[in-house]
Amino acid sequence: MAEQWIAGVDLGGTTTKIAFITMDGEIVHKWEIPTDNSNEGQNITTNIATAIAEKLSLIGETKDKLAGIGMGAPGPVDYETGIILNVVNLGWKDNYPLKESLETAASLPAVIENDANCAALGEMWQGAGNGATDLVCVTLGTGVGGGVIANGNIVQGINGAAGEIGHITAIPYGGTPCNCGKTGCLETVASATGIVRLAMAEVNKNESSGELSKLIAVNGKITAKDVFDSARNGDQMANKILEEVSFHLGFVLANIANTLNPEKIVLGGGVSKAGKVLLDAVNEKFAKFAFSAVRDSTELALATLGNDAGVLGAAWLIKNKLNQ
Template structure:
């Protein structure tokens, strides 16, 4: 069994990442394909099967090399049945039987979980978690996702929607609308899109000069990366935006830590590539709002796996299932 592979799949709205991974968590081969969500997403699992077979063929291997397939998918997932409760970006109708569909397409044993939960499992297994059994992962990307691991297990909640950290309300009144239908969610201020929205709001009302303003004039827009880069160079307006984002992240992570006291809270996703300028700023607010015993024991860290977290966590899911 030890020299066989498992397949890890990280399903996104536009691309799907795939990897062949050993039982020890080493990535043997990784690649990606476009996600075809036409016709109510009916080609998604058959395209994955086709991609796996082609890659096995390229590598001179057969299906016998594979033990199982794990997948992370956006939206709430009922882990027991492997049903996607609602997947807005994928064309599937509510309560789509994803695990069943995946097993039928690939003839492999499958396990399915929410994508942010998979990223958390990946970081626990091979990344910043470094074997920590109590871990919270906050994924800062286009949106804000979260995964909570307690005693080595993902917390699912009654409806598969636990760990939706991005939808904690941080602006209770007059907050910006969020894709979830609420207003003032953490996602509206700490995602890449939220950071740009905050920066544009400040640029509109301020008579500022400075590097961020110059980038806006030059490019007609600014990105979250621009905000961090110019803040690093001392741009006052960018530092103000960074401070606001860090306040909300520090406040939310401190309250999560006060509730769960995890060993680590890991910040991942594209926004976390800002590195220490973000982490150090969040840590200051975290220390301010965390209860003393929690402040001493819970550590904030940046994710280390980048885009591989999802496929590794998906592989861990099926490895765990096969070992049971």
């Protein structure tokens, strides 16, 4: 029989990325569909199944071509049952049977995992992890996600909520409320949203000067990218924000490394596109707070797969299941 492919799915709040991937981790086809979270999210798995069936028919393949569907979903997932425990923005009720729903809709075996865990698996398999089996992946996007791989396996925790790095408390008192219901989470200071919030607070304190004030005057808003670009250009206010963000990130990552001593900590997500200016600042703080033996053995690296990390990691779930 000809080689089978795997369908990798990265389910997001606004769009869902889908790819057909070979057993060697090569992406053959990739596309995305809007995520329809109306009607309590009842259409999500049906839409994915339909999109996969339509693409197969378009390229002249049948369902037999696929070994299964791996999916990353935003929220804590019970890996054994494929039940997603609670989701903020997809309309599903708590404890939604996602695996069962997807398998019924697509008539294919499915494996479900948290989306940040999938990104970590993707980077381990095909990206910056480069085969490292002890790896922590931190995705800095609209929120902050995390995935921990120890000895080649995702650390799940008792109910699938391990690796929620974004919800480590960074500001114990007087912190900003987070979507999770707590205050002062790392996500409130190190996500794209958090960085913009810090920048706006600074601008409102000293409106007169600097690149960021000018950008707001012109565009009516600023982005996290603006903050990093301005910091690169030597803007004082932007550098103050970079200092604050990198302090919190470096501090948290050093403590994670002190606990796990991974070979690599990979920074991914949209914010990581800031590149060297962010990595250097975080490295400096990391070195200050990491235990000496950890500092000498753990490397901080930028993710290399971009938006493909999630679908690749999701596909790896099926490959791994077949190898067991």
